[in-house]
Amino acid sequence: MASTNDLKNGMVLVIDGGLWAVTEFQHVKPGKGPAFVRTKLRNVESNKNVDRTFNAGTKVETATVDRRSMQYLYNDGTSYVFMDTSNYEQLEVPPEIVGDSANFLLENNEAIVATHEGRVLFIELPPSVELLVTFTEPGLAGDSATGRTKPATLETGHEIQVPLFVNQDEKVKVDTRDSSYLGRVKS
Numbered sequence: 001m002a003s004t005n006d007l008k009n010g011m012v013l014v015i016d017g018g019l020w021a022v023t024e025f026q027h028v029k030p031g032k033g034p035a036f037v038r039t040k041l042r043n044v045e046s047n048k049n050v051d052r053t054f055n056a057g058t059k060v061e062t063a064t065v066d067r068r069s070m071q072y073l074y075n076d077g078t079s080y081v082f083m084d085t086s087n088y089e090q091l092e093v094p095p096e097i098v099g100d101s102a103n104f105l106l107e108n109n110e111a112i113v114a115t116h117e118g119r120v121l122f123i124e125l126p127p128s129v130e131l132l133v134t135f136t137e138p139g140l141a142g143d144s145a146t147g148r149t150k151p152a153t154l155e156t157g158h159e160i161q162v163p164l165f166v167n168q169d170e171k172v173k174v175d176t177r178d179s180s181y182l183g184r185v186k187s
Contacts, residue, residue, distance in 0.1 A: 004037040004054040010045065010124075012116070013062040015052075019044040019116065025057065027048045044121045047099075063116050067124070070113045072105050078106070081111055093120050103158035104129045104176045125176040130185050131155055132171050139165045149181075 002011075007025045016018075018166040035056035042049050054060065070082040070091065079092040080102070089111065095102065101123045103113065112124035136152035149161040152172075160174060162181045171185035 001059045004056060004058045004060060007037060007039065007060075012063040012065045012114075012121070013041070014063050015041070016107055019063050019121065020050075021122070022128065023049070044116075050104050065121065066115045068115070072107060072109050072111055074107055075102075079168055082111065093123065097121070097180065098123050101125050101176070103154075103156055103179065104131070104174065105133070106156060110171050126175065128169050128173050128175050130173050130181055133162070133166060133168055136166060 004040045005027070007022055009022055012019055013021045020041040021044055022039055023042050026038045027035065028038055029035040037054045037056055037058075039052050039054065040049060041052055068084055070084050073083050073090070075081070076092075078096050080098050082091045082092070082093060083089070091131065093113065097120050098105070101111070104125055106129075109125075109129070114121045114124065126153065131154040133152045134155050137150055148164055150164055150166075151159050152162040152166060154157050154172075154174070158179070160179050160181055162172060166181075166184065168173060173182040173185055174180070175182055
């Protein structure tokens with residue numbers, strides 16, 4: 001059990017028998033009336049988002065979530081295989097749990113695998129990753145002055161929008177939360 005004053009982003013709560021991850025929270029102290037905590041919660045199983053308000057100081061049940069850094073090995077067609085680098089234990093994760101994270105997974109890269117009572121809940125990637133552009137239309141001289149973009153296919157097969165001056169076989173930094181281009185990587 002924890003107090004609503006102890007809430008943090010990423011914390012997993014047990015509410016009505018379901019597991020809910022805190023994605024946002026805000027402590028509110030109105031001029032009149034008692035303080036409260038406004039939260040945005042995401043259901044771990046269904047990815048459904050809800051807004052929920054708690055009175056300040058209310059006790060909430062927290063789930064014991066084991067977050068381990070694991071190395072992504074490969075996709076065998078039915079699941080993604082991760083390995084715990086401390087004991088070499090392998091874990092198969094179904095595609096529906098990996099979700100959009102698959103767009104940024106490269107073999108041998110690290111990811112955080114969160115489990116609860118032996119069941120995989122979700123995969124957390126770093127905020128940004130560096131990936132190679134495998135295909136994009138060639139840029140033209142003078143294209144760096146405009147804010148226009150073009151599609152580019154990354155080495156994972158995912159397509160993002162990049163500025164016109166980015167060329168094929170260049171490494172780019174990509175935000176894993178919204179697939180946005182963050183910049184070129186200097187070699």
